Amino acid sequence: MEYGMFSYPVHGEARSLYQELVLVNRTLEQKVQELNRAQQRLMEYRKVFECTGDLIYVFDRDYRYLMANEAYLECRRSRFPDLIGRTLPEVIGEETFARIKPQIDACFAGNELSYEDSHHYADKGKRHLLVTFSPVFDGDRVERVACLIKDVSERKLLEEQLRQSQKMEAVGTLAGGIAHDFNNILTVIAGYASLIQINTEESETAAMAGEIMISVERAAEMTRSLLAFSRKQEVHLETVDLNQVVAELHKSLSRLISEEIELVVRVCGEELCCLADRGQLEQVLINLAVNARDAMPGGGVLDISTGVAEPEGEDLPAGRCAVITVSDNGTGMDKEVQERVFEPFFTTKEVGKGTGLGLSSSYGIIKKHNGAIRMQSAPGAGTSFSIYLPLSGERPCRERGDAEGRCGAGSGTVLLVEDEETVRNMTRLLLERHGYRVLTACNGQEALELFRQNLGSVQLLLSDVVMPRMNGRELCERVRQLAPGLPVIFMSGYPADVMSEKGIGGGGAYLQKPVKPEELLGALRQALIPAGGRLAPPG
CATH class of the missing domain: 3.30.450.20 (PAS domain)
Structure with a gap:
């Protein structure tokens, strides 16, 4: 009894202690788990902190x-x-x-x-x-x-590249507008110079007019170079002689490089006819010349040559190819730079002195022509770019156009639509002096009304493209509803990308201003041939 009386309170106290120990143990386990979780989170934070x-x-x-x-x-x-x-x-x-x-x-x-x-x-x-x-x-x-x-250096570089790209886009837009107005002026100068030559044959005045014509062609070449350097272009393929392209670009390239650089141009004796966009090939050569110039800050030699080769390689054109080689004896490039040289926006030039778009755009242009561009370079040994383009069996269409331009006087009634008064007056006078009857209009609406009044007598529509109220393409569609199959020739001083935006996708022949008088007259005679033989529409 006493034992029992004595043992009972001891048992009760032990149970109470046991329960307290259990609670303490559970609390410790929870604390340990919380500590482990905290350590795990700390390790995760540390990984983030370090990674x-x-x-x-x-x-x-x-x-x-x-x-x-x-x-x-x-x-x-x-x-x-x-x-x-x-x-x-x-x-x-x-x-x-x-x-x-x-x-x-x-x-x-x-x-x-x-x-x-x-x-x-x-x-x-x-x-x-x-x-x-x-x-x-x-x-x-x-x-x-x-x-x-x-x-954030890379981000700042990308931002600067974007700004440079936007500047180039703005320059391209501005250049397109300037070229339009400038080409109109050149068209007027060339037209009146041609009329002076006609009226004063075999005289000193005719010789002076000939010099004016040469200067007009040089000015037109400068405009083409500006556009080729500053804007995007669609591919408009025609048969061109690469020797002629390189030779005619000689003077423009001379203006791009400094006086300390000697420009050497060598063309091969064989005719190199390729199917290409002349303006885009000029852009490629300008880009390569500018890069060569920048690689020779202390002067040097820029060598441009043409030739024929049969390249071997999986990504090279098959068969005989025309080759244009652009070489310099400048600073050259190491292997790391060479591996990235055709990447968009990659440049080794200082900020503000290069966009990194020249070589990448050149690479894309040559690829569009089913060609290839290769580079050889070494630090201190200069750089050489070789452009391979497949040869074509056709001859340049420009030669045919020049032959047509030397034909005699024409005849027929032409509806001339031109919003620029000086261009309109000069073109009317030129056509009338060569036997054509000319009806003139200053916009599309006036031209459509004039055509309705002379329905059946107008034999050809000669129209500007970008005009207020009704552009040339819309006028062409409206006129051909009244007279299906009517020959149409478009003239414009705008570059090809603007023409595409305006919808000049077809419907007539296309002449790029400034238009030589003999080129215009030849196009009219060709378009008025009763059975076929018309000029191909642009694009």
């Missing part, structure tokens, strides 16, 4: 480092034990610290802020940085500041 290439560090109100990630330590060429506990002025320097201290103090006041900065690294050169200071609160007080430094 980024951005520089991250944390410091307290005494500007002493509390932690830093591996990227920051590598940048500072330091180890963790050597950095922690030291102050910012000791590590980054008093001058740099004084420059960023106002931003740091603003962050300790509770504001998160970002600003752009730059730093010159010994191994990477100048880099653009985005610095962000974030406050770390302990209650209502900011006790620490976390700093994140992101290298």
Whole structure:
């Protein structure tokens, strides 16, 4: 009994202790689990902290480092034990610290802020940085500041490349408008010079008019070069002689390079006829010449030659090819640059001196022509680009056009539509002097009404394309509803890409201003041939 009386309270106390121990154990297990989870989260945060290439560090109100990630330590060429506990002025320097201290103090006041900065690294050169200071609160007080430094040099470069691309687009648009007006002026000058030659044959005045015609052609060449350099173009293929393309571009290239550079142009004796877009080939040669010029800042030799080859390679054209080689004896390129030289926006030039679009656009143009472009270069040994284009069995159509332009006087009634008064008056006078009856209109609406009044007598429509109220294509469609099959010739001073936007996809022959008088007269005679033989529509 006593034993039982004695043992009962002992048993009850033990049970109570046991229950307390169980509760304590459960609490400890929960704490251990929470600690493990906290450690796991800390490890995850640390991985995130370390896996980024951005520089991250944390410091307290005494500007002493509390932690830093591996990227920051590598940048500072330091180890963790050597950095922690030291102050910012000791590590980054008093001058740099004084420059960023106002931003740091603003962050300790509770504001998160970002600003752009730059730093010159010994191994990477100048880099653009985005610095962000974030406050770390302990209650209502900011006790620490976390700093994140992101290298935004690539983004800044892309932004600059985009701005350069937009500038080039704007230049192209501006050049198109200038070319339209300038080509109209040249058309008038060429037309009146031709009339002077007709009226004063075998005289000194006729010789002077001939010189005017030569100057007009040079001016037209400059306009084509400007457009080729500054704008996008659609491919309009025709048979061209590459020897002639290179030879005629000689003077334009001379203006692009400096006086310290000697330009050597050598064309082979064999005719090199290829199916190509003349304007785009000129653009390629201009791009290569500009790159060669920039590779020879102290002067040198730019050599352009043509020839024939049978290249071997999977990505090279098969059979006999025409070859244009553009070589310089400039600085050359290493293998790393050569591997990226045709990438869009890649450039080794300083910001503002190159867009990185010249070689990439040239590569794309040659590919569109079913050709190939190859490069050989070495540091200090210059660079050579070789362009391979398949040969064509046809002869340039320009020779046929010139022969047609030398024919005698024509006849028939032409409806001339031109919104530029000087061009309209000169063209009317030129056609009348060569036997044509000419009806004139200054816009599409007036021309349509005039055509209705003379239905059955008008034999050809000669029209500008871009006009107010009704453009040339719309006029052509309306006129052909009244007279199906009526011959139509379009003239315009706008470049090909603008013409495409205006819908000049077909329906008539196309003459690019400035139009030589003999070219215009030849086109009219060809279009008025009763049975076929008309000029092919553009595009």
